[in-house]
Amino acid sequence: xxxxxxxxxxxxxxxxxxxxxxxxxxxxxxxxxxxxxxxxxxxxxxxxxxxxxxxxxxxxxxxxxxxxxxxxxxxxxxxxxxxxxxxxxxxxxxxxxxxxxxxxxxxxxxxxxxxxxxxxxxxxxxxxxxxxxxxxxxxxxxxxxxxxxxxxxxxxxxxxxxxxxxxxxxxxxxxxxxxxxxxxxxxxxxxxxxxxxxxxxxxxxxxxxxxxxxxxxxxxxxxxxxxxxxxxxxxxxxxxxxxxxxxxxxxxxxxxxxxxxxxxxxxxxxxxxxxxxxxxxxxxxxxxxxxxxxxxxxxxxxxxx
Amino acid sequence: xxxxxxxxxxxxxxxxxxxxxxxxxxxxxxxxxxxxxxxxxxxxxxxxxxxxxxxxxxxxxxxxxxxxxxxxxxxxxxxxxxxxxxxxxxxxxxxxxxxxxxxxxxxxxxxxxxxxxxxxxxxxxxxxxxxxxxxxxxxxxxxxxxxxxxxxxxxxxxxxxxxxxxxxxxxxxxxxxxxxxxxxxxxxxxxxxxxxxxxxxxxxxxxxxxxxxxxxxxxxxxxxxxxxxxxxxxxxxxxxxxxxxxxxxxxxxxxxxxxxxxxxxxxxxxxxxxxxxxxxxxxxxxxxxxxxxxxxxxxxxxxxx
Numbered sequence: 001x002x003x004x005x006x007x008x009x010x011x012x013x014x015x016x017x018x019x020x021x022x023x024x025x026x027x028x029x030x031x032x033x034x035x036x037x038x039x040x041x042x043x044x045x046x047x048x049x050x051x052x053x054x055x056x057x058x059x060x061x062x063x064x065x066x067x068x069x070x071x072x073x074x075x076x077x078x079x080x081x082x083x084x085x086x087x088x089x090x091x092x093x094x095x096x097x098x099x100x101x102x103x104x105x106x107x108x109x110x111x112x113x114x115x116x117x118x119x120x121x122x123x124x125x126x127x128x129x130x131x132x133x134x135x136x137x138x139x140x141x142x143x144x145x146x147x148x149x150x151x152x153x154x155x156x157x158x159x160x161x162x163x164x165x166x167x168x169x170x171x172x173x174x175x176x177x178x179x180x181x182x183x184x185x186x187x188x189x190x191x192x193x194x195x196x197x198x199x200x201x202x203x204x205x206x207x208x209x210x211x212x213x214x215x216x217x218x219x220x221x222x223x224x225x226x227x228x229x230x231x232x233x234x235x236x237x238x239x240x241x242x243x244x245x246x247x248x249x250x251x252x253x254x255x256x257x258x259x260x261x262x263x264x265x266x267x268x269x270x271x272x273x274x275x276x277x278x279x280x281x282x283x284x285x286x287x288x289x290x291x292x293x294x295x296x297x298x299x300x301x302x303x304x305x
Numbered sequence: 306x307x308x309x310x311x312x313x314x315x316x317x318x319x320x321x322x323x324x325x326x327x328x329x330x331x332x333x334x335x336x337x338x339x340x341x342x343x344x345x346x347x348x349x350x351x352x353x354x355x356x357x358x359x360x361x362x363x364x365x366x367x368x369x370x371x372x373x374x375x376x377x378x379x380x381x382x383x384x385x386x387x388x389x390x391x392x393x394x395x396x397x398x399x400x401x402x403x404x405x406x407x408x409x410x411x412x413x414x415x416x417x418x419x420x421x422x423x424x425x426x427x428x429x430x431x432x433x434x435x436x437x438x439x440x441x442x443x444x445x446x447x448x449x450x451x452x453x454x455x456x457x458x459x460x461x462x463x464x465x466x467x468x469x470x471x472x473x474x475x476x477x478x479x480x481x482x483x484x485x486x487x488x489x490x491x492x493x494x495x496x497x498x499x500x501x502x503x504x505x506x507x508x509x510x511x512x513x514x515x516x517x518x519x520x521x522x523x524x525x526x527x528x529x530x531x532x533x534x535x536x537x538x539x540x541x542x543x544x545x546x547x548x549x550x551x552x553x554x555x556x557x558x559x560x561x562x563x564x565x566x567x568x569x570x571x572x573x574x575x576x577x578x579x580x581x582x583x584x585x586x587x588x589x590x591x592x593x594x595x596x597x598x599x600x601x602x603x604x605x606x607x608x609x610x
Contacts, residue, residue, distance in 0.1 A: 024331050027318070031337070035467055129414075141349050152453040152457070160338055162338075166335075
């Protein structure tokens with residue numbers, strides 16, 4: 001018997017397979033009503049997971065810190081993610097793993113009595129900012145709201161606390177820009193909606209050390225720079241220093257390395273992606289042919305389309 | 306034809322009535338994946354909404370600030386909430402209204418293209434901390450994490466950004482306490498999971514002015530104190546000053562006025578609710594007979610049980 005593929009995407013929720021349109025969680029799950037949830041998203045590129053081990057490590061660390069039980073081993077989780085991709089047949093996809101606190105027992109508010117819920121899903125890869133923004137670069141603003149500080153919510157536990165980022169994005173629309181790069185409450189650059197930030201000074205790259213997600217694409221860029229001898233520093237970027245950058249680029253699973261060509265009213269590098277950004281972006285995509293970072297998906301040989 | 310009542314609770318989602326077990330939202334709704342959502346909860350006490358107008362005002366202000374469209378008027382919303390209660394037949398209930406950003410269009414990340422989703426539901430009233438904690442008082446700790454500051458997420462827009470509160474609650478369990486009271490990043494007292502905080506010095510009450518939800522129960526306490534001539538100040542409470550309080554109490558729609566009898570290792574008022582707390586609590590519940598604050602629910606006269 002052949003399985004009918006779901007190229008539009010598929011989800012596994014608590015033991016059941018669903019279409020993406022059917023995939024839902026209870027409105028009483030604390031993963032919704034308290035955003036008590038952690039997640040991770042890995043991408044599949046040309047039929048292979050990119051840096052799957054890094055994503056699994058981060059997700060399992062996050063669930064452990066939040067005292068959640070995903071009810072399966074690392075290997076079983078990896079197999080579940082592969083099965084998601086297999087059932088879509090997609091060669092380029094996002095694959096998400098999510099663990100929610102779950103619903104409290106009726107009449108109770110005790111977090112310890114919640115059964116944690118694991119969700120996994122795969123859907124087609126979408127470029128952040130669209131294809132044009134990828135090639136020609138994006139415009140960004142520094143919005144009013146500051147990124148939630150690590151004293152409040154640990155950013156290394158990947159989370160859905162995005163209202164500061166969402167309001168930054170709404171402000172970006174109002175000001176005619178594509179996206180927003182938030183300062184921290186300490187006045188240093190942090191991150192934006194779904195991406196890490198890099199500033200370039202001459203041939204030297206700097207990326208924030210604090211108050212940011214330790215992004216897997218960020219770590220890939222760091223590894224690439226170290227291996228290639230490109231000077232890279234991980235440290236604070238005060239706002240004034242950021243505004244003097246020769247180039248700025250963003251990194252995200254949902255887009256790779258993305259040039260920023262305008263920051264507020266300032267045009268960077270004559271409005272085109274600069275040479276350091278372009279080089280890092282090329283090296284990042286070259287890296288997708290490096291077997292060290294790839295976990296090929298075992299697709300179904302004779303799946304029905 | 307008589308309607309079968311749902312005393313366990315009921316939900317209205319996007320035009321359809323559901324049992325609470327069926328009530329769910331898409332895992333791709335940005336209300337989940339970015340916690341891009343606002344909400345409010347009003348309680349029904351002995352058949353009448355308490356301070357319904359205050360809750361409607363706050364919810365409509367919150368949705369406006371987040372640029373969300375609930376697709377109905379204030380009056381229609383009030384009628385929907387009443388219908389939720391009517392269909393449960395509950396005389397004591399929580400009634401929630403929620404608006405999520407919604408799902409982005411396939412292949413898009415544009416927040417402006419999302420259709421916002423309204424949810425309303427009613428469920429039986431549950432005491433925060435349980436009945437015993439209500440009468441005898443609760444124990445609280447000051448946990449490691451600081452409340453998300455207003456520079457990052459506006460606390461007057463009621464939101465589900467609770468990971469700081471959740472981790473405070475997990476720390477409370479570890480340290481053998483009932484709940485957690487968080488400091489802000491500025492070192493002053495803010496709030497806890499689902500409640501505002503009041504400290505009492507002699508006959509004088511203080512409650513934080515900044516970095517907290519403007520709770521409706523908090524506003525009821527403030528109104529009661531003003532009307533009764535009980536001295537109340539709205540201003541900062543530094544941690545050291547808080548630890549010297551004669552009495553501490555909490556306010557929440559989910560429990561009214563709740564005494565705290567232990568803070569970390571310090572026993573307050575010999576471990577029993579103090580006189581100011583007890584007086585305010587009594588006045589708060591007396592207020593539930595005041596027609597100014599009540600909106601009676603028009604129950605179905607001949608509903609099938």
